[in-house]
Amino acid sequence: MEEVKVDILIVGAGPAGLSAALEASRNELNILVVEKNSRFGMKPCGEAVSKATIEDLGLAPNKRIVRNEIHRAIIYAPNLKDYVEVREYGAGYIINKEELLKELAYLSGKNGVHIWVQSPVIDFKWNGKFVEEVIVLRRGEHVKIKPKVVIACDGFSSMFSWRLFDHRGFELIPTIQYIYRNVEVDDEHAVKFYVGNKIAPKGYLWFFPRGGDEVGVGIGTRGAPAKPYLEEFIRKRKEIFSRAVEVGYGASAVPVGGQIERRVKGNLMICGDAAGQVIPLTGGGIHSCGIAGKIAGRIASEAVINNEVNEKFLRRYEEEYDKYWGVRISQSLKALRAIERLNDEELNILAGLLTGEDIINLANGINISKVAKKLMKHPIIATKLALRLL
Numbered sequence: 001m002e003e004v005k006v007d008i009l010i011v012g013a014g015p016a017g018l019s020a021a022l023e024a025s026r027n028e029l030n031i032l033v034v035e036k037n038s039r040f041g042m043k044p045c046g047e048a049v050s051k052a053t054i055e056d057l058g059l060a061p062n063k064r065i066v067r068n069e070i071h072r073a074i075i076y077a078p079n080l081k082d083y084v085e086v087r088e089y090g091a092g093y094i095i096n097k098e099e100l101l102k103e104l105a106y107l108s109g110k111n112g113v114h115i116w117v118q119s120p121v122i123d124f125k126w127n128g129k130f131v132e133e134v135i136v137l138r139r140g141e142h143v144k145i146k147p148k149v150v151i152a153c154d155g156f157s158s159m160f161s162w163r164l165f166d167h168r169g170f171e172l173i174p175t176i177q178y179i180y181r182n183v184e185v186d187d188e189h190a191v192k193f194y195v196g197n198k199i200a201p202k203g204y205l206w207f208f209p210r211g212g213d214e215v216g217v218g219i220g221t222r223g224a225p226a227k228p229y230l231e232e233f234i235r236k237r238k239e240i241f242s243r244a245v246e247v248g249y250g251a252s253a254v255p256v257g258g259q260i261e262r263r264v265k266g267n268l269m270i271c272g273d274a275a276g277q278v279i280p281l282t283g284g285g286i287h288s289c290g291i292a293g294k295i296a297g298r299i300a301s302e303a304v305i306n307n308e309v310n311e312k313f314l315r316r317y318e319e320e321y322d323k324y325w326g327v328r329i330s331q332s333l334k335a336l337r338a339i340e341r342l343n344d345e346e347l348n349i350l351a352g353l354l355t356g357e358d359i360i361n362l363a364n365g366i367n368i369s370k371v372a373k374k375l376m377k378h379p380i381i382a383t384k385l386a387l388r389l390l
Helices: 015-027 051-056 097-110 159-164 226-235 286-305 316-339 344-353 356-364 368-375 379-389
Strands: 002-011 031-034 048-050 066-070 072-076 083-086 092-095 114-116 121-126 131-138 141-152 172-181 190-196 200-211 214-220 245-255 268-270
Touching: 002 015, 002 286, 015 031, 015 097, 015 286, 031 097, 031 141, 048 051, 048 286, 051 092, 051 286, 072 356, 083 356, 092 097, 092 200, 097 114, 121 159, 141 159, 141 286, 159 268, 172 226, 190 344, 200 226, 214 226, 268 286, 286 316, 316 356, 316 368, 316 379, 344 368, 344 379, 356 368, 368 379
Parallel strands: 002 031, 002 141, 031 114, 066 200, 072 190, 141 268
Antiparallel strands: 048 092, 066 092, 072 083, 121 131, 131 141, 172 214, 172 245, 190 200, 200 214
8 A cells, every 4th residue: 555644734725724735835834735535626506705815815706706796785674574684794706616626726837736536535544642543545556654643634534533533512504505697687797695484494595596497405404304485486586596497406404503622632733614614504514614714724833843743742733713703603693592492473573673784794793793682672572582692
């Protein structure tokens, strides 16, 4: 069996893994990224991101990455009459995730990172203190990788995460999305969200214009099958979809239960979906996972350079990430747990009380106590929602 020694092995070439690679590559180390799939971005995704996401990942919003620019977001209440419009805070992009990942890979490669696609991890050896070796299937042959540090960004089903870390509270929800062309789009620069137990039980449905007459329409639910609700939504809107042509479909699971408590053990660091680093109320993870990867890549490279590859040093990644993003994830989870208790009539009331800024804060786990104090003025919402946010 061929044996390869590397400074840093990164498992998974998603936003977390490739962000880790790019950040670590700034220090001229021997870095290898292994990706199980034959190409990047195969996990289905709504592909809506804030403008800050592109900037924070160190990229420019070029025509390859950006499908469509978004100027506003509209969130519809269950009655479909009341809604909240988000303008300033709702600006962003619908991206081509595959192209975004290719750009991260290209920049990493320019810095000397090696990337192997269609190279799944078959097994790894944990000696009780650290990962000694990782076995990868590379073009039909087993290759033994001997890493100093492993950054596992291999998704919600991560072999490393599930074998070695506590997953109490870890929760997955099903999501599906159809891609249609020849759709009647009234505003191609507005994304739309629909909530309600008859539309998307304990979740939401999205309508994302991808440019011209192409849209992504998808759904995430909890405790109910997603597909029937999405297909009913489409069927009831013949004025929009009557001439639509289905050109794509994807389904996946998204972790919305918050982060796993520990994400470092020995020389192993866990990032991205594998660590539950998704914003629970929105299910969005490109930004939060990418930042986790950047921090992990930097800390891992510093550990190798300073000959400090040990759990205590690598835990700096957890500490730095949790100061801001960890708080956002936990606060968004608190908001999710509170909002999912509301019935449709209460959600209709809530739509009349919130501003666009309130929506953004709740969804992203920012200043939720400020929103809660505002909602305390309404007797029903105060008892069922506001008190749970404080």
